[in-house]
Amino acid sequence: MNNTLYINEFGVVCPLGLGKEQVAESLFSGQRTGLVSRSDLLVDGDVYVGEVQADLPSVSGFAKHFQTRNNQLALAAFEQISAKLTTLRSHIPANRIGVIVGTSTSGIAEGENAMQYQKLHGQFPENYHYQQQEMSNLAEFIAQVADVSGPYLTISTACSSSAKSFVTASEWIAAGIVDAVIVGGVDSLCQMTINGFSALESTSAGVCQPFSASRDGINIGEAGALAIVSKQPDGFQVWGGESSDAHHMSAPDPTGLGAVTSIRNALAAANISSTQIDYVNLHGTATVKNDLMESGAVAEVFGTDMPASSTKSLTGHCLGAAGALEAIFCCIALSQQQLPIHVWDAKPDDNIAQLNWVDSTNYQQTVNYCLSNSFAFGGNNVSLIIGKHNG
Template identity: 60%
Template sequence: MSDKSQYSEQSALYINDLGLLNALGDDLASISSQLFAGSQQGFVLRDDLLKDGKVYVSQVSADLPTLASYPSHFNSRNNQLALHAYQQIAAAVESLKQKLGAPRIGVILGTSTSGIAQGEEAMSAKFKHGAFPVDYDYRVQEMSNVAEFISHIADLPGLSMTISTACSSSAKSFITAAEMIEAGIIDAAIVGGVDSLCAMTVNGFSALESTSAGICKPSSINRDGINIGEGAALAVLSREKSAWRFYAGGESSDAHHMSAPEPSGRGAIEAMQQALDKAQLKAEQIDYINLHGTATPKNDAMEAQAVSQLFPHRPFVSSSKGCIGHTLGAAGATEIAFCCLVLQQQKLAPQVWDNMPDPTMPSLNWVKDTEAQGQLRYCLSNSFAFGGNNVSLIVGLE
């Protein structure tokens, strides 16, 4: 089937519901309010994650549901975040189960941490006491664990899979689900991603000299790296009509470097253009772009180059990282959810930084005033991962 027919009216896909949890809040209303206010309430300085020194991270402060009634191998903070987000979409899932049958609903999620924080705690106990804790189950840190957990609590016996491609993981879940639905393997899916704070990722990015000394400043002349964040973002994707239409996703793999982006933005441009082509949209129809915008020198420079080249009409742009940090495997789903809130509220998510753009980068149309001038119809969100794994998603109003 051609790309042109893949996203035809007959096979159009919709985001029926969203479940969100991150440093801005624990439901759509609170997160929406804090997002458009440009809040940085979730950033904290911690001394228990980095091997040597302190580091700013963006963390969830909400009370999380207990997992005491579930099998022990699901007992992780990652799954607590996932459960909290799932509870927000449970009614929509149950409705689809009645219409489609439980086996026809898939679970396709992204993560980069799974329950590794519990593995770190277990290893620390082993070094101290000579044995792993009796309640430690290695399966808690397997990448497949979060999708298995959601399948378990939602009582969905069909397709269940986890994608782990670092920062593009949950963005890829949307494209994978769309392909599975188009192929007739499933009729609907729970998609999205979950990641929780742990020492492994913080120390890993620190070793790459990619963590910020303070709170990150995406695309600023003073940017010096990322803040790791945590959160969960789940969505229900199906052909049931709703206000948010998932138009398309584009993917590319430039394989330029293990951790650095291809400088010219070639792979990013390919992913964004592919999304536009599949959605049968012209570049000038995009009203707002949620940038990957990590606040690392190379990523921001590459993305500015790519966006300025492909979108000369200068759509509004901003990075959410200044509000919630980089939620890694949950970032793509979180930020396409933010695009849904932009469309719903008809407001623009602000660029939260020091208002000092890097003069060596192409000039972009940074969001300064959240009040939209005219209707916002189409939004694009970028996720660019290690190894040159690039994903762009487009969501719009029906």
């Protein structure tokens, strides 16, 4: 069975900018200006986060429960794929187009603001609705905006959520449920996630340094990343592999077994060998344990000559949106035949596998296949392979 899907179009907004052109320019120049210090998110002190600074479209004309920053990010990404969706609608009925997206925050920030208002005034503000923070809100909103009537689903498996949307879309299409799916993920900054990661002692005191000897944790980020996938051979090829090692609620399996399994499952799905991969976009969170595990897993499958980088040093960790965002970075790398540089303090950790970090000497490459890793709490692992379609 041919399980190849195609990314027919994609839209993106993140700390690197709005739209594929602006994002590409910032990505390849290693811009870190989207990482900013905020004093209003952490209970005690300042924290660096990846913040979207672009002007976002208004959602004031939608129902109250759709009026969230999360949905503003979603709408900004959707507007970039709407023309392609209109073209697809000319031969695919609305009920044969589904929506599968990932998030971990939904409209939690609006709920946090509403709780503060309620403490001061004894009632919730007029613009608050409890459904703003439901996980299902994102998929329902995108289905309404897109005017499609196929099934819609929000996945919330932490940091693998939007990577998993590509795999689930492949399963839906293979099962004959739909013919095309809007996939991706959206996450917005909120106090709950930032204070939660801080409680786990996983947030960085400054700007994150993936795979560095001085790494001390992540910067949380926000983003919207959406794509249209179908069997129509137009755009970039995509395959996915999954695993679930269930080693620990929040810590990765130090042996890297789950990561290795998801990578090998992706290679099997694409029916290619490890030697055909030209670049690995690492999960690369800059936590001590994740980077130790992932570097070993990548070295086990690919050796240490594989060009690799973590783009979270540019965007922060965008949680439920990270997998789709980094898959889009791979699409951009394939289209421009250029790799994202590994931006860090260049202090190697002798305790981890030393990979072939992309820098100013090797960023221009012939790129046919990229692999992107997303590893989540509970050992929920997804690896996506993005291929250049030459048809």
